[in-house]
Amino acid sequence: xxxxxxxxxxxxxxxxxxxxxxxxxxxxxxxxxxxxxxxxxxxxxxxxxxxxxxxxxxxxxxxxxxxxxxxxxxxxxxxxxxxxxxxxxxxxxxxxxxxxxxxxxxxxxxxxxxxxxxxxxxxxxxxxxxxxxxxxxxxxxxxxxxxxxxxxxxxxxxxxxxxxxxxxxxxxxxxxxxxxxxxxxxxxxxxxxxxxxxxxxxx
Amino acid sequence: xxxxxxxxxxxxxxxxxxxxxxxxxxxxxxxxxxxxxxxxxxxxxxxxxxxxxxxxxxxxxxxxxxxxxxxxxxxxxxxxxxxxxxxxxxxxxxxxxxxxxxxxxxxxxxxxxxxxxxxxxxxxxxxxxxxxxxxxxxxxxxxxxxxxxxxxxxxxxxxxxxxxxxxxxxxxxxxxxxxxxxxxxxxxxxxxxxxxxxxxxxxxxxxxxxxxxxxxxxxxxxxxxxxxxxxxxxxxxxxxxxxxxxxxxxxxxxxxxxxxxxxxxxxxxxxxxxxxxxxxxxxxxxxxxxxxxxxxxxxxxxxxxxxxxxxxxxxxxxxxxxxxxxxxxxxxxxxxxxxxxxxxxxxxxxxxxxxxxxxxxxxxxxxxxxxxxxxxxxxxxxxxxxxxxxxxxxxxxxxxxxxxxxxxxxxxxxxxxxxxxxxxxxxxxxxxxxxxxxxxxxxxxxxxxxxxxxxxxxxxxxxxxxxxxxxxxxxxxxxxxx
Numbered sequence: 001x002x003x004x005x006x007x008x009x010x011x012x013x014x015x016x017x018x019x020x021x022x023x024x025x026x027x028x029x030x031x032x033x034x035x036x037x038x039x040x041x042x043x044x045x046x047x048x049x050x051x052x053x054x055x056x057x058x059x060x061x062x063x064x065x066x067x068x069x070x071x072x073x074x075x076x077x078x079x080x081x082x083x084x085x086x087x088x089x090x091x092x093x094x095x096x097x098x099x100x101x102x103x104x105x106x107x108x109x110x111x112x113x114x115x116x117x118x119x120x121x122x123x124x125x126x127x128x129x130x131x132x133x134x135x136x137x138x139x140x141x142x143x144x145x146x147x148x149x150x151x152x153x154x155x156x157x158x159x160x161x162x163x164x165x166x167x168x169x170x171x172x173x174x175x176x177x178x179x180x181x182x183x184x185x186x187x188x189x190x191x192x193x194x195x196x197x198x199x200x201x202x203x
Numbered sequence: 204x205x206x207x208x209x210x211x212x213x214x215x216x217x218x219x220x221x222x223x224x225x226x227x228x229x230x231x232x233x234x235x236x237x238x239x240x241x242x243x244x245x246x247x248x249x250x251x252x253x254x255x256x257x258x259x260x261x262x263x264x265x266x267x268x269x270x271x272x273x274x275x276x277x278x279x280x281x282x283x284x285x286x287x288x289x290x291x292x293x294x295x296x297x298x299x300x301x302x303x304x305x306x307x308x309x310x311x312x313x314x315x316x317x318x319x320x321x322x323x324x325x326x327x328x329x330x331x332x333x334x335x336x337x338x339x340x341x342x343x344x345x346x347x348x349x350x351x352x353x354x355x356x357x358x359x360x361x362x363x364x365x366x367x368x369x370x371x372x373x374x375x376x377x378x379x380x381x382x383x384x385x386x387x388x389x390x391x392x393x394x395x396x397x398x399x400x401x402x403x404x405x406x407x408x409x410x411x412x413x414x415x416x417x418x419x420x421x422x423x424x425x426x427x428x429x430x431x432x433x434x435x436x437x438x439x440x441x442x443x444x445x446x447x448x449x450x451x452x453x454x455x456x457x458x459x460x461x462x463x464x465x466x467x468x469x470x471x472x473x474x475x476x477x478x479x480x481x482x483x484x485x486x487x488x489x490x491x492x493x494x495x496x497x498x499x500x501x502x503x504x505x506x507x508x509x510x511x512x513x514x515x516x517x518x519x520x521x522x523x524x525x526x527x528x529x530x531x532x533x534x535x536x537x538x539x540x541x542x543x544x545x546x547x548x549x550x551x552x553x554x555x556x557x558x559x560x561x562x563x564x565x566x567x568x569x570x571x572x573x574x575x576x577x578x579x580x581x582x583x584x585x586x587x588x589x590x591x592x593x594x595x596x597x598x599x600x601x602x603x604x605x606x607x608x609x610x611x612x613x614x615x616x617x618x619x620x621x622x623x624x625x626x627x628x629x630x631x632x633x634x635x636x637x638x639x640x641x642x643x644x645x646x647x648x649x650x651x652x653x654x655x656x657x658x659x660x661x662x663x664x665x666x667x668x669x670x671x672x673x674x675x676x677x678x679x680x681x682x683x684x685x
Contacts, residue, residue, distance in 0.1 A: 147267035151322070151334045154219060155341060158315050161226070162345035165308040166360075 359439025374419025486513025543658025
């Protein structure tokens with residue numbers, strides 16, 4: 001137990017430190033790298049909590065795809081992040097104060113109120129015995145949650161349609177290969193026979 | 204069993220499948236004629252879906268493991284929403300052609316968004332609610348920015364998208380609180396949880412969740428204090444898209460709000476009533492006073508829409524069956540008035556240019572008497588002047604409020620109606636008594652003519668034949684209060 005606890009605090013500590021570095025690093029590329037570090041530590045915590053499937057998804061999707069995409073965007077767009085962060089120090093005291101007030105309020109709320117223990121609670125889905133996460137998720141994804149899963153697919157399709165609708169432009173005279181036209185082209189359209197006088201060239 | 208599952212959701216399944224087919228058709232016919240073809244096919248699709256909803260069995264049926272419910276309430280609201288989508292898509296066609304933004308994606312996005320609205324009205328769990336809400340909203344964000352070469356349209360799209368994401372976040376947070384404190388996301392289980400106990404109390408955490416859910420829904424409704432996006436988005440989006448915004452999603456969100464508060468939290472009227480009353484009063488007051496200074500007709504209609512949501516919520520605040528009945532009647536009548544009004548705005552042109560300023564209505568009475576008459580009908584009805592339909596909408600919600608002793612709420616409603624009448628009547632004055640330096644264009648596309656005519660006839664003759672709307676709304680409201 002103590003080992004698990006130690007690992008948890010290690011992961012959580014590195015995660016928070018990395019998250020702070022994401023917003024405070026001067027070089028945007030470093031920010032993205034710290035973001036990847038934060039993702040890895042979060043994945044480690046998922047493993048500790050017994051959710052190994054989520055951990056793998058986090059690494060594959062967020063580290064493998066999203067963060068790399070971020071990296072490309074940061075490198076290609078050449079955003080001047082120092083200009084964007086100019087007000088950071090100026091607003092830091094106010095932001096910290098608001099955060100502190102919120103934190104204190106949250107502690108007051110959860111410290112003084114017993115949040116409805118007497119309330120009736122419906123039986124939640126039990127944790128399946130003798131089954132790995134992946135198996136359990138696979139078992140319900142196309143049965144219990146078929147409806148939501150399919151609709152999520154439609155939403156992704158709509159997102160693609162939207163992105164194309166808003167960004168694809170007809171870029172004027174682009175030369176495209178049209179095989180039909182190529183095949184139909186006949187000799188007179190392509191070749192001219194000219195009589196060239198010597199020493200004069202084609203005038 | 205599995206077969207009946209699919210039959211219960213047949214209209215939605217048809218709509219989604221048709222959307223996929225239209226996408227392929229459009230991709231292979233990449234011309235203006237192709238866009239027109241897809242748009243016409245989309246109109247046909249919506250009409251067939253409407254028929255499928257109408258012929259569906261009126262009994263309550265649950266499908267997809269409790270995520271999807273089809274009952275009289277959902278059926279009624281679906282018909283209204285589909286009519287809205289149908290009308291606004293029909294009047295969009297000539298507008299898009301004129302503006303040179305006619306592309307097939309428009310109709311496809313409208314189809315997917317309408318499918319989202321339809322699913323939303325049948326949502327029976329918070330998971331289905333959230334997914335359907337996103338399916339409804341995502342195409343709308345794109346449509347707001349559809350005129351992507353203009354600064355205003357892209358701004359509208361971005362604004363709507365960012366604020367919509369914020370609202371989704373609040374809604375999800377509320378849902379997570381409700382799930383954490385009650386252990387379920389299914390509406391039926393939530394209802395059953397508190398059925399046996401007399402005087403049961405909602406756990407405090409779940410109550411906080413309800414507040415957040417209300418905030419998320421109020422954003423989708425465009426109700427105070429989550430209305431800030433409406434004027435800008437309504438003004439910036441292409442007018443045809445604004446017509447869609449004002450008609451279909453607002454109705455779907457209202458139907459969903461009524462279901463969420465009447466079904467899973469129906470036992471806690473006292474808990475959520477004050478939220479709805481506050482939102483309702485704020486919307487009515489802001490809708491009445493905010494519109495007075497507007498010069499742009501789309502902004503004016505945005506404030507008008509905020510006000511009308513406020514009036515409809517008066518019915519929900521009552522928390523009774525007759526209150527829900529009032530909401531349904533109100534929203535149905537609102538649909539016809541709004542679609543008709545936007546039809547008039549789309550028809551208003553001078554030298555081929557679309558007009559958006561209120562002053563441009565001047566001289567309409569001389570140039571086009573019939574269109575002017577329709578405008579007058581819509582404006583008098585929006586103001587709630589008898590014997591037009593708008594009056595009866597207000598009558599039923601105010602009666603429901605008075606029944607449960609919320610007389611002061613009804614009084615505020617009447618007073619704000621009087622204030623609102625000023626700016627509606629100003630347009631009528633412009634139409635009939637002012638003259639413009641230059642005549643407005645004559646001639647209207649048949650789609651536009653048809654939609655305006657149908658809306659005007661329904662609005663004007665509701666008092667003669669109120670039966671169909673009132674009767675089916677009564678049945679639909681009864682479905683929520685078994």
